[in-house]
Amino acid sequence: MNDPRVSSSSAAVAATGPEKNNTATASAEANYQIIAEVGDFDSIQAKRPDFDHSNRPIEVTKSPNPNWEYGQGVPDSGASATKKHREIDPYAPDRPMINNYHLLISGIAPRPIGFLSTVSGDGKTKNLAPFSYFQVIDHDPPMFIVGFSSRPGRVKDTFRNLKETGEVVINTVSESMIEAVNATSIDAPYGVSEWEISGLHEAPTTTVKPGRVQESVFSIEGLVVDIKEFEDHVKPGMSIASLVLIRATRFWVQEDAVDAEFRHIDLNKLRPLGQLGGVSYGRVTSIFELPRRRWKDEYSQSELLTKLEGSKTETK
Numbered sequence: 001m002n003d004p005r006v007s008s009s010s011a012a013v014a015a016t017g018p019e020k021n022n023t024a025t026a027s028a029e030a031n032y033q034i035i036a037e038v039g040d041f042d043s044i045q046a047k048r049p050d051f052d053h054s055n056r057p058i059e060v061t062k063s064p065n066p067n068w069e070y071g072q073g074v075p076d077s078g079a080s081a082t083k084k085h086r087e088i089d090p091y092a093p094d095r096p097m098i099n100n101y102h103l104l105i106s107g108i109a110p111r112p113i114g115f116l117s118t119v120s121g122d123g124k125t126k127n128l129a130p131f132s133y134f135q136v137i138d139h140d141p142p143m144f145i146v147g148f149s150s151r152p153g154r155v156k157d158t159f160r161n162l163k164e165t166g167e168v169v170i171n172t173v174s175e176s177m178i179e180a181v182n183a184t185s186i187d188a189p190y191g192v193s194e195w196e197i198s199g200l201h202e203a204p205t206t207t208v209k210p211g212r213v214q215e216s217v218f219s220i221e222g223l224v225v226d227i228k229e230f231e232d233h234v235k236p237g238m239s240i241a242s243l244v245l246i247r248a249t250r251f252w253v254q255e256d257a258v259d260a261e262f263r264h265i266d267l268n269k270l271r272p273l274g275q276l277g278g279v280s281y282g283r284v285t286s287i288f289e290l291p292r293r294r295w296k297d298e299y300s301q302s303e304l305l306t307k308l309e310g311s312k313t314e315t316k
């Protein structure tokens, strides 16, 4: 397919014939460790305190160091500035890919979860799946990015649908939804709808074919504006990793969660989750505020900024 949205050609697994590809997929399958064996998670979970369903208002505290001054760095008597670091080559021949996976998902955290609703090119199959290689990257225009990891065999159904149709709904994930959302991440065969697996409810949309998730506080209809497939990194038996850029066409926001101007979503209603390392998720139970400052208001009040203002080199 010669799709202008795809910024590299879509050669996936090397043209080696179907049998060789099957063997490569089987061996990739055997080495694929991202979805670990669950083991006896139920007995681990049984020993933990219950989830606090009380929905007590999210606490607002002072910032960590309210008396911080310009130039002060981290107010910990220099402790963090003297820590040692280890250099890692992510591509070192003896470094397993799974180590990069665990390092990245534990180190780049918390990550918001984009819950994507798509439909197949023939319009017959609906799909729902969560992605935390996800972020809003601009508001003007409203733009989002989603990363699709490679896996043994076929590309993720969501990616296939995005490529075929260019249409999507991005839905937010609140605490109460997480088990249903996680269920949609199961590697269901192509053609099976995760709406049924999850029991979540589909609501109508205006500018795209896929439905939005009724239970989500905030949903965004969007169109694909660019796709980047990482061709230079394709491994035998594995699908191609890729990145999709999405531009919003509509917003839907839960009425009781937004203010009168439709400009602020109440955190106590959104109750967002952040994906962390391993299979952990973080709740937002406590926040603080930290206003951004403007140079013109600040520099005359700080000795350091005044000095810097005086020493600036004219460049333009």
Ligand SMILES: Cc1cc2nc3c(=O)[nH]c(=O)nc-3n(C[C@H](O)[C@H](O)[C@H](O)COP(=O)(O)O)c2cc1C
Pocket: 113, 127, 128, 129, 130, 131, 132, 133, 134, 147, 148, 149, 150, 155, 156, 157, 158, 159, 181, 182, 184, 185, 186, 187, 188, 275
């Ligand atoms: C919370 C969560 C976040 C996830 N984030 C990603 C991600 O960013 N990229 C990715 O490729 N897979 C991610 N996955 C795995 C996909 O959801 C999973 O592969 C799913 O089966 C894809 O569905 P699809 O084939 O129907 O598109 C995530 C799973 C969970 C539970």
